[in-house]
Amino acid sequence: MEPPPLLPEPQTEPPRTATMSVGARLMNVFAVPGEVFQEVKVAPASAANWVVPVLLFIIVGVLSVLVIFSQPAIVQQLREQQDKAIEKQVQAGKITQAQADQATAVLEKFMGPTTLKLFGSAGVVVVGFVRVLWWAFILWLFGRWVLKVSLDFNKTLEVAGLTTMIVVLGAVVALLLTVNLGKLGMGASLALAVKDFDMNRKSHLFAGAANVFSFWQLAVTSIGLARLANVPFVRAAWVVFTYWLMQESLLIMSGMGQWAL
Amino acid sequence: MAKSKKRRKILVFSVIGVVLAALTVAAIFRKREAVITIQTEKVIRTNITEIVTANGKIQPVVQVKISPEVSGEIIALPVKEGQCVQKGQLILKIKPDFYLAARSQAEAGYKSSLAAKSTAEANLRKAQADFKRSQDLSRHKLVSDSDFDSAQAAFDVAEAQLSSAEHQVEMARASLDSADDALAKTTIVSPLSGTVSKLDSEVGERVVGTATMAGTEVMTVADLNEMEARVDIGEMDVILIQPGQNVRLEVDAFKDRKFNGTVTEIADSAKNNNPALGISTSGNQEATKFEVKIRVKEKEAFRPGMSVTAEIETRSHSNVLAVPFASVTVRAPKAKDKKADSKLAAANPPSTNSVSAKANNSAAKTNVLVASTNAPAAEGTNIASADKKSKDAIKTIEVVFVVEGERVKMVPIKKGIYDDTHWEITEGLQEGQEIVSGGYRAIARDLEDGKKIRKGPALADKDKEEAKGG
Numbered sequence: 143m144e145p146p147p148l149l150p151e152p153q154t155e156p157p158r159t160a161t162m163s164v165g166a167r168l169m170n171v172f173a174v175p176g177e178v179f180q181e182v183k184v185a186p187a188s189a190a191n192w193v194v195p196v197l198l199f200i201i202v203g204v205l206s207v208l209v210i211f212s213q214p215a216i217v218q219q220l221r222e223q224q225d226k227a228i229e230k231q232v233q234a235g236k237i238t239q240a241q242a243d244q245a246t247a248v249l250e251k252f253m254g255p256t257t258l259k260l261f262g263s264a265g266v267v268v269v270g271f272v273r274v275l276w277w278a279f280i281l282w283l284f285g286r287w288v289l290k291v292s293l294d295f296n297k298t299l300e301v302a303g304l305t306t307m308i309v310v311l312g313a314v315v316a317l318l319l320t321v322n323l324g325k326l327g328m329g330a331s332l333a334l335a336v337k338d339f340d341m342n343r344k345s346h347l348f349a350g351a352a353n354v355f356s357f358w359q360l361a362v363t364s365i366g367l368a369r370l371a372n373v374p375f376v377r378a379a380w381v382v383f384t385y386w387l388m389q390e391s392l393l394i395m396s397g398m399g400q401w402a403l
Numbered sequence: 404m405a406k407s408k409k410r411r412k413i414l415v416f417s418v419i420g421v422v423l424a425a426l427t428v429a430a431i432f433r434k435r436e437a438v439i440t441i442q443t444e445k446v447i448r449t450n451i452t453e454i455v456t457a458n459g460k461i462q463p464v465v466q467v468k469i470s471p472e473v474s475g476e477i478i479a480l481p482v483k484e485g486q487c488v489q490k491g492q493l494i495l496k497i498k499p500d501f502y503l504a505a506r507s508q509a510e511a512g513y514k515s516s517l518a519a520k521s522t523a524e525a526n527l528r529k530a531q532a533d534f535k536r537s538q539d540l541s542r543h544k545l546v547s548d549s550d551f552d553s554a555q556a557a558f559d560v561a562e563a564q565l566s567s568a569e570h571q572v573e574m575a576r577a578s579l580d581s582a583d584d585a586l587a588k589t590t591i592v593s594p595l596s597g598t599v600s601k602l603d604s605e606v607g608e609r610v611v612g613t614a615t616m617a618g619t620e621v622m623t624v625a626d627l628n629e630m631e632a633r634v635d636i637g638e639m640d641v642i643l644i645q646p647g648q649n650v651r652l653e654v655d656a657f658k659d660r661k662f663n664g665t666v667t668e669i670a671d672s673a674k675n676n677n678p679a680l681g682i683s684t685s686g687n688q689e690a691t692k693f694e695v696k697i698r699v700k701e702k703e704a705f706r707p708g709m710s711v712t713a714e715i716e717t718r719s720h721s722n723v724l725a726v727p728f729a730s731v732t733v734r735a736p737k738a739k740d741k742k743a744d745s746k747l748a749a750a751n752p753p754s755t756n757s758v759s760a761k762a763n764n765s766a767a768k769t770n771v772l773v774a775s776t777n778a779p780a781a782e783g784t785n786i787a788s789a790d791k792k793s794k795d796a797i798k799t800i801e802v803v804f805v806v807e808g809e810r811v812k813m814v815p816i817k818k819g820i821y822d823d824t825h826w827e828i829t830e831g832l833q834e835g836q837e838i839v840s841g842g843y844r845a846i847a848r849d850l851e852d853g854k855k856i857r858k859g860p861a862l863a864d865k866d867k868e869e870a871k872g873g
Contacts, residue, residue, distance in 0.1 A: 172419065173412035218437035218849070225844050246844075311419065318426035322433055338859070 164190045168198075171304045172311070175362045179301060179369040187296040192278075192303020196270045198310050203266030206317040211255045211262065215324035220258070223342070224249050273309075277302035281367055284381050291371040301366035305359050312355025330354040347394045360386055439849050440859035442841035443806055446726055446834055451827050452719040453820035455643055457695070459634030461654060461709040463625035464698070467595060470620050471497055471612035473588045477604060477621075484602040488593045488624060495591040495621055497610065502589055506582035513575035520568035523561070530554075530561035588612075597626040600707050625707060630699045632664060632711045635674065635692035643717040644669055650697045655710040657703065666715060668696040718820050724832055725825035726803060727840045732847055733799040734813060803832060804839040804850050811839060813852035 162170065162181055171178050182191060210216050225246065232242045278299040285293035316329035325339055332349035333339050340346050364379035371378065479496035482488060537554035540546035601623035604610060612618035632652055636644060650664040670693045697713055699705070801818060804811040819827030832838070839846055839856070850856075 169416075170412070173415040174408050177408070214437035218439060221844070221849075222440055222842075225842065314423065315426065318423070318430050321430040322426060324438065 164188070164194060167191060167304060168194060168307050171307050171362060175304075175365045176369065178304060179366040182297060182300050182304070182366075183369055187294070188300065191300035192274055192306070195303045195306035195310065196274050199273075199306050199313070200267050200270040202310050202313045202317075203270060204263045206313055206320075207262035207266060208259055209317060210320055210326075211258045213321060213324060216320065216326055217255050219324075219326050223340075224253070227342070274299065274302045274306055277305070277363070280385060281363070281370075284367065284378075284385070285371050288381050289367075289371045289373055289377070291373070293370055297370055298367075301363065301370060305363045305366060308355055308359040308362055312353065312359070315355065331356075344394050348390075351390045351394065356386070436855055437849075438855045438857050439845050440842065441804075441806075441811075441839045441845050441850070441856050442860070443837050443858060444727055444730070444840040446724055446828070446832050446836045446838060447825075448722050448834055449725045449825065450719070450721045451723055451725055451820055451822045451825060453643070453717045454822060455636065455640045455715045455717050457634035457636045457640075457713050457715070459632055459694075459711055459713065460707075461630055461699070461705045461711050462633050462707050463597075463600070463627055464629040464631050465595065465597070466600070466623060466625040466707070467597075468617070468620050469494065469591065469593075469622045469624060470618040471495065471588065471591060471610050472614050472618065473497060473502065473585050473612045474610060474618070475499075475501065475589065475612075476609050477606050480602075480604065480606045482599050482602070482622070484599050484622075486599050488597065488599060490593055490596045492593045493590065494593050494599075494624070497589040497591075497612075499586055499589040502582065502586040506579070506586050509575070509579040509582040513572070513579045516568065516571040516575035520565070520572050523565040523568035527558075527561035527565045530558040534558035593624055595624060595626060597624045599623070600625040600627070627705065627707075628702065630705045631667065632697040632699060632713055634695050634697065634711070634713045636695050636715075638673065638691040638693065640717075641669065641693040641695070644695055644715060645717075649716045651714045651716075652697065652699060653712045653714075654703075654705065655712075656706075660703075662703070663700045664697040664713070665700065666695060667698045670694040720820060720827055723819065724828045724834060726828055726832070726838055727825060728821070729843065729846060730803050730838050730840045731801055731816070731818065731826055732803075734802050734851075735798055736800050736815075803828075804846065805832070806837040806839060806856065809855055809857070810853055811850055811856050813850075 162178065167178050167181070182188075228237075228242045228245050228249075231237045232239055237245070278295060278301070281298040281301060282293050282295050285291045285298070312329065319328040319330070319334070320326065323334075327333055327339050327341050327346075327350050329350065331351070331353035333346065336346050336349050339350070341350075360382050361379065364375060364382045367373075367382060368375045368378035475497040477495065478498045479493070482494050488494060534554045534557070537546055537551050541548075541551045599622055602621075604619070604621045610619040610621060632650075644666060646666050646669065648666045650666060652662040652664050654660075654662065673691045673693055675689055675691065695713075695715075697715075800815050802813045803816050805814050814831050816831035817829045819829045821827065839850065845856075
């Protein structure tokens with residue numbers, strides 16, 4: 143029996159020394175991502191391409207958590223959402239009013255702004271790393287199973303890391319919008335057009351997921367995948383956007399919509 | 404090519420920079436404050452009838468517990484539980500043998516005493532005759548002094564014996580009457596026309612009876628045509644109850660009907676108290692209750708012991724200003740206002756009505772925040788616990804939040820009476836003012852004078868909206 147045919151190797155240029163500095167790459171990914179990813183493709187692997195963006199993501203994320211949970215309006219909204227969730231349980235007959243009062247007291251004591259800042263900050267650190275690693279894995283899988291191209295995981299990691307810069311910018315804009323508008327879940331998305339944005343409503347979550355920076359990040363990721371796999375941009379974008387749509391829908395419909403924002 | 408890339412970079416970074424700068428400037432100069440979601444209602448004029456609700460039992464107005472005055476074995480019990488009896492009808496018979504024998508003995512004693520009296524009379528006549536004869540002989544010096552004295556003494560003795568015999572006859576007569584009475588008491592007739600509501604004994608049982616205290620309770624006869632509800636009212640509410648007040652009654656056995664009644668009697672002492680000792684005989688944990696009797700106007704097949712809930716209309720005010728229960732809460736007055744408000748607080752202490760069914764607990768009706776160290780109070784002072792009543796009266800005042808545009812104003816108020824849903828407001832508000840009526844937490848804790856608010860739907864309405872919009 144003949145051995146199975148080998149997967150075609152992507153045509154790669156011989157490795158050469160990087161011409162852009164790390165800082166330049168991090169900034170140029172906004173304006174000329176194609177150029178950045180072309181260099182990433184041919185240059186030796188560099189951990190800085192993903193570690194630095196992740197660290198920036200963590201710094202911005204922690205800052206966002208600290209600032210947002212210091213806003214009286216935001217804290218008030220959180221309280222109202224907690225009360226609403228508890229009141230729903232009472233009305234559904236799952237708990238008594240006395241138990242609801244106890245739950246409210248416990249939440250006030252253990253889930254106040256200070257606790258939220260602590261847990262939020264810790265969560266940001268975890269999410270920062272998990273997010274990049276996840277996208278790198280997804281891109282690697284797309285290359286192998288969809289595009290039939292063997293990709294180096296380190297390269298997909300660099301692509302995922304560099305596109306995180308757009309997520310960082312989106313987080314800064316979201317922080318400023320949240321502070322300005324005094325509402326949770328704000329970002330450069332259709333959520334701005336929703337009155338009384340409620341993170342417990344699926345329709346509102348879909349509006350929140352339609353974020354300019356998310357689309358931007360997906361487009362840049364598509365460019366990165368296209369460059370690494372030597373495929374047309376349209377084909378790579380089709381794969382990436384389809385995956386994103388499925389992911390967001392699954393998160394929102396399964397009740398984990400907050401992760402979709 | 405390189406130029407266009409450079410131009411593109413400049414454009415992208417410029418746009419990003421401008422957007423970030425604009426948002427940052429806006430965030431720095433924007434005033435940040437919490438906006439509290441509330442619901443509102445208007446101050447209205449309405450009639451308010453204050454109701455005190457209490458639970459109790461239906462009992463007959465007249466009810467007699469039948470217990471014998473003599474002891475013995477029951478030989479006849481010609482009635483059954485639930486049977487109607489007439490006044491004077493035989494209801495119980497005790498074995499009379501012992502009492503018959505006692506009567507016979509007493510009769511014999513009486514007759515014996517009569518015979519003794521006759522003997523004493525005869526002796527007296529003889530002694531009298533001997534003394535008279537001796538007197539005559541003594542005048543003529545025909546009998547010695549000693550014989551005369553003996554005759555006189557014998558006469559005196561005979562007189563005394565007759566007197567004693569007469570008293571013995573009286574004693575024997577009384578004994579006979581007592582024996583007759585005890586014999587009569589072996590037959591018991593009904594003291595009133597009514598129904599045997601309870602029958603505790605059977606034929607053949609031995610019962611104990613005494614004349615000085617209640618013996619074995621054999622049965623209870625009650626007039627079921629006149630029934631009353633006996634309810635327990637807490638000490639805080641009993642002062643509102645007066646004889647003649649109208650009452651709506653709901654008997655558990657007749658759920659689909661409401662009955663009317665009138666207060667007839669109010670206990671002067673609490674149920675748990677022993678007036679003789681001047682102390683409560685129960686533990687300190689029990690609430691102090693006073694029994695109130697309510698005559699039921701309608702006739703129905705009530706049975707003694709049926710459960711009843713009474714709603715007593717204590718006071719009624721017409722066309723008064725009223726606000727929903729949830730609107731009224733307490734807050735600590737601000738430092739500069741404490742002097743002025745302490746008078747208001749002393750005159751209008753938080754209501755501490757007793758707990759009972761439906762609408763009797765004013766602590767449940769007003770949004771009172773108890774013993775919370777996180778309660779936002781003016782200038783950081785905490786609200787005192789409701790357990791310290793006297794301190795509460797000084798430290799907190801009752802307020803309502805009036806909506807003024809995008810903010811609320813905390814207005815001290817004076818309350819009057821209340822019904823199921825509304826408080827009467829006697830001071831502080833005007834008709835038509837928009838006041839905060841929900842949510843609970845906003846009123847009880849979050850709202851303060853001048854806070855920014857926004858009107859939102861009530862929680863139930865919000866859930867309906869969500870169900871429509873998903």
